[in-house]
Amino acid sequence: MFHPDPANLDRVKEYIADQERILKIRKKPDKCADSHKAGNDNRNETTWKSCDDTGIMGACCRHDAVIHLCNIHGTGENRALPLAILERIIKTIEPNRPIGVLYDLGCSLDKFIDLLCVHHANLTLQRRIWPESRSRLSFGTSVFHAYVHEWSCQVKYNPRYQKGWGLSDGESLERLWSSLSPLVSPLRYATRNNRLGALAHRCKFRNKKSIINL
Numbered sequence: 001m002f003h004p005d006p007a008n009l010d011r012v013k014e015y016i017a018d019q020e021r022i023l024k025i026r027k028k029p030d031k032c033a034d035s036h037k038a039g040n041d042n043r044n045e046t047t048w049k050s051c052d053d054t055g056i057m058g059a060c061c062r063h064d065a066v067i068h069l070c071n072i073h074g075t076g077e078n079r080a081l082p083l084a085i086l087e088r089i090i091k092t093i094e095p096n097r098p099i100g101v102l103y104d105l106g107c108s109l110d111k112f113i114d115l116l117c118v119h120h121a122n123l124t125l126q127r128r129i130w131p132e133s134r135s136r137l138s139f140g141t142s143v144f145h146a147y148v149h150e151w152s153c154q155v156k157y158n159p160r161y162q163k164g165w166g167l168s169d170g171e172s173l174e175r176l177w178s179s180l181s182p183l184v185s186p187l188r189y190a191t192r193n194n195r196l197g198a199l200a201h202r203c204k205f206r207n208k209k210s211i212i213n214l
Contacts (some may be wrong), residue, residue: 102170
């Protein structure tokens with residue numbers, strides 16, 4: 001259940017860095033990302049020095065079943081983590097199936113993938129992350145978090161203002177974290193293997209209940 005492995009995560013980070021080096025892209029400020037502590041990952045290693053692991057990140061399907069979880073180690077939540085999970089989903093499902101992503105910082109992730117830059121001779125270039133799959137990806141912000149974004153962002157990314165999302169609220173992970181909260185205290189001093197094993201068992205049990213309730 002826990003993906004990706006560290007080698008795959010490093011590969012995604014290097015892939016992003018390669019695209020930026022090729023196109024000489026400069027990082028631009030993002031007000032939406034900067035307003036979220038998780039998205040504005042400016043903390044250094046000192047912040048995490050007393051922690052073996054610093055959290056988990058995941059993805060759930062429309063009916064709240066857990067698809068993938070990613071163990072966070074030595075850093076905060078950065079863009080390589082959701083991109084690594086999304087890459088695995090892209091490779092797993094049918095090549096012609098549309099993919100809708102509701103994420104606290106869905107707007108930032110969408111812009112990050114498609115970041116435009118003005119190159120020499122006024123040529124407009126892009127990062128070109130997953131060009132073969134980009135047309136079937138659509139992004140939105142989760143409903144609960146959408147209202148802290150700028151109004152221009154809400155109009156474009158709030159699923160309540162867009163077609164195609166139905167009543168999906170994008171808050172499956174919030175419900176997952178709530179169901180996992182009883183494990184926080186007993187796992188605080190657990191070994192990494194015991195911690196990940198307990199989380200995986202709990203998530204698998206939750207998935208079975210979710211399927212039964214469909």
